[in-house]
Amino acid sequence: MFKPLVSVLTVLSILPNIQAAAPTASTLFLSETETQFSVNIANDTDDVFIYFSSPAYSWVAVGFGERMQNSLMFVMYPSEDGKNVTISPRIADGHSEPSFTRNIQLETLPGTEIKDEAFILKARCRNCQVWGGGYLDKTSTTHPMIYAFGPGNRLQSNKPDAPLKRHIRYGKFTMNMVAATGKGEVPAPSSALSGVEIKGGMTRDHDRANLAHAVIGCLALFIFWPLNVLLAGFFKKMKLHIGMSVFIMIFLIVAYALGIYTSGEYNRSKKFNSPHQILAFITLLPILLISILPNPRISQLTPIIPRLHTPLTAFTFTFLVLTGGLGLHLSNSSRPIILIYTSISLAVFLFILLIQSCIWKRGSRYSRHRRSRHGEAEEDEQDLVLAAWYAGRKMEEQESRSTSAASLNRHDGNGNYGNNGYSGMGGNGSGQNIYGGGTMPGPQYLMNMHPGVPVHKW
Structure with a gap:
């Protein structure tokens, strides 16, 4: 009597276990x-x-x-x-x-x-x-x-x-x-x-290439760049300034190369159309200009070129800092890192601004001291560069005119020069020891003699 009931209960107890059996899977x-x-x-x-x-x-x-x-x-x-x-x-x-x-x-x-x-x-x-x-x-x-x-x-x-x-x-x-x-x-x-x-x-x-791209760029901007301003402005160590500039350029080239390499690893940067990458490529132009304009052959072409170095440097630094900030945004950096970068950027920018202001004031005081000492207007550093440029151009013109005059006034072997009728002893052929042909300034003019006054041979 109880056997069928026991069998039914046994089947019912097994059914939940069958239903709860795990699905086939790995x-x-x-x-x-x-x-x-x-x-x-x-x-x-x-x-x-x-x-x-x-x-x-x-x-x-x-x-x-x-x-x-x-x-x-x-x-x-x-x-x-x-x-x-x-x-x-x-x-x-x-x-x-x-x-x-x-x-x-x-x-x-x-x-x-x-x-x-x-x-x-x-x-x-x-x-x-x-x-x-x-x-x-x-x-x-x-x-x-x-x-x-x-x-x-x-x-x-x-x-x-x-x-x-x-x-x-x-x-x-x-x-x-x-x-x-x-x-x-x-x-x-x-x-x-x-x-x-x-x-x-x-x-x-580890994303070592991306990390190196950021670290090398920050070292160039926030360590070596302000140090280079100090070397050029206060210590006047131009050889060190040139060497440090080359060192900074090497760092920037490496940072650019690493950035291009890591760009190919992410969908958001594969096409090189992000604001970070566009601004980085635009900044290459002022970087190139501050690298080649100091060359003497280029800097002497026009007086404007020597004046471009300082504004171009400030422009380049500002664009590079903005490029770095956009790079943090592109890499989805955390907010604390972005805030730290912003703080360091502002601190270095103010530091460089303070240094350049001190350099300008120092140059102004030096100029005023020279004017009070000599009683004449003195040029500041950039004006001196321009004055030297103008002097060089004038000397080249004088040398050109002297060469032309020498080719016209050839010696004929008899004491006469050219066909102007002047003799070696004077314009009238009288044998007087007078150089310069009457009122013409003679060779002693360069020894502070007044023009128009006959100069006698000693």
Whole structure:
């Protein structure tokens, strides 16, 4: 009598266990970060079901492929309000930031959220077994996979193509896709590896080129530039000033080269059309001018050129500082770093302004002292340069006229010069020891003799 009842109860007790059986899946679990990535491949459709959970870093990604190039990646980051998850399917064309692809249809399912400071993604992926440059091999028991974690600062966006900062940790593993194939459904949460083999440990990454680009540029602007102003203005060490200028140019060239190299790693800078890059290229013109204008052959072409050095230097410094600030914005730097950079920029700018003001006042006092001592107007430093330039030009003209006169007044061998009728002893041929031909100034004129007065030979 009780045997049928016992059998029914036994069957009923087994049914919940059958219903609670975990879906077919292969699972990656990283104990260091408590990150889980599970895959289920439907055996009756081309759908792939995903369960992805991780602490809320700026972004977390897992990709199908052996390396970044041509891998299909699923990148998670917080939504704009910080209450949900943005999932972005991306494909990379090299060792650079992957780009969002619209060819992958990813549908988020109920249960996707940010809970207890952790991402939780439940999704169905359609048309994601084949993509440009790669495919998911359902028959592989060791399908190559990669994972990566973004830096600690928060990224919040609803856009699937939001810019990413370089990862700080990454690694590789293989996944058994045969074991993951079964009835199509979202895998369950798990804290154990299943059908996965981790290849090596988690590798820590560094963006050394980008860091060097920023550090070298700041050293050139905030250390060597004001030091060079001191050398030129107060100590009058022109050789040291020239050497320091060359040193600064080398630093700037290296900073530009590193900036161009790192630009190719990010989607936001690959096309070189950001304000930071545009202003950096514009600033190359004044940098070139302050490098070549001091050349004597160029500086003596016109009196305006020597006066351009100081304003061009100030203009270049200002543009380089603005370029650096825009670079921090382009790299998504944190607010404290931007505030520190702004403070240092203002301090150095005021320091250079103070130095140049002192140099100008010092030159004015020196000029007034010279005027009171000699009773005549003295030029300041730039005017002296211009005066020297004019003097050089005048001497060249005098030498040209002297050469022309000498070619006309050739000696005929009899004491006569040319055909002007003057003899070697005077214009009248009388034998008087008079040079200069009456009222013409003679050679003794350069010894402060008055023009128009006959000069006798001693």
